[in-house]
Every structure is written in structure tokens, then in C-alpha cells.
Amino acid sequence: MHKSTPLFQIHTDIDERVRLIREGHPEWLCGKGCDSCCRRLAEVPRLTAAEWEVLQEGLAALPPEQLADIRRHMLELTETPSRSVVCPMLERATGACPVYLHRPVACRTYGFYIERNLGLYCGDIEALVAQGALPDVVWGNQDAIDRRLGSLGESRPLTEWFAGWVGGEGLEGAL
Numbered sequence: 001m002h003k004s005t006p007l008f009q010i011h012t013d014i015d016e017r018v019r020l021i022r023e024g025h026p027e028w029l030c031g032k033g034c035d036s037c038c039r040r041l042a043e044v045p046r047l048t049a050a051e052w053e054v055l056q057e058g059l060a061a062l063p064p065e066q067l068a069d070i071r072r073h074m075l076e077l078t079e080t081p082s083r084s085v086v087c088p089m090l091e092r093a094t095g096a097c098p099v100y101l102h103r104p105v106a107c108r109t110y111g112f113y114i115e116r117n118l119g120l121y122c123g124d125i126e127a128l129v130a131q132g133a134l135p136d137v138v139w140g141n142q143d144a145i146d147r148r149l150g151s152l153g154e155s156r157p158l159t160e161w162f163a164g165w166v167g168g169e170g171l172e173g174a175l
């Protein structure tokens, strides 16, 4: 991704906010080993075209077997929509994100940004806040990030982007 793109600027600003928060709290919950949010998404993630372009690069670099697993999980999501969504990209055995460097903006802000009406999203961090454990944290503003993302164009569900990528054969087709 070119450094002058608006999405790169958004990533840079989020990285800086996250860095500042982590700096003051080295024990921060979000990190390798915690995949709670990836296992309990409120809905199929929606991405702008710019986010999808980045994510697609990460997906294209995965081994074919891993991509086949992801395609299967995407298909499950479209066939059996459920209230709680496990991210189709999550490595379920290890809890790792195989596209971490290419992940969407929502994954980058989760746990570090607050949305005016929806709070922090992460129940574990909200519990710490309720106990008064994080009084000095300057949270990121999710509403501002959403406005910047909105200016990049429409968002579409991840499953739609993915189905378009695998081509006219759809999610059931061969990659």
C-alpha cells in the first residue's frame, strides 16, 4: 500500500494511538493468545474497497490449504448466518490471525477505540474500566475513524468481496 493513501494514514494514526496506550500499559490484554473478539464478531465484517485490496494481498500470500479452509468458513457464514460470527480467517486451532499485517481497520481499533453509542466492544477491557483499572487511558475515537473510512467509499461484507475474488464460480468454486 502506498504511503500517501488515506488508508495508510488511517493505519498510521491507529498504530500511534495503540502504541501510546500500550506504552503506558505493557500488560495490555490485546495480543497474541487473545482471540476473543475474533471469535465473537457482532456481524460479518464490512470493508471498504481499499481495506479489501490490502486484505486480498494477505490472503493471496497464504498457502493453498489455508486459503481453502478460509473459503470453507466463508461459505458456512453465507449459508448459515448466526448471531455470533467467528471470523472466517481466524486460525481456529491456534487463535492466530493469518492476515494480521493486512487486517481490516476494525480489527486494528478493537479494544483501543471507543464508539460514542457502543462503547469499547471488548467486555474484558470494559470490565477493567469498570473496576477503575485504566483511568489514564486516552482512548481512540472510533466515530472519527468511521467518518474517515466512510469518505473512502461504500463498505461491503467480507463474504461478498471474497466471493467476487474467487471469481464467477463463487465461494464453492475452486481458487
Ligand code: SF4
Residues within 6 Å of the ligand: 037, 038, 087, 088, 089, 090, 091, 096, 097, 098, 099, 100, 103, 104, 107
Ligand atoms: S481478520 Fe484477523 S484480527 Fe480481524 S477478526 Fe479476523 S482473525 Fe481477528
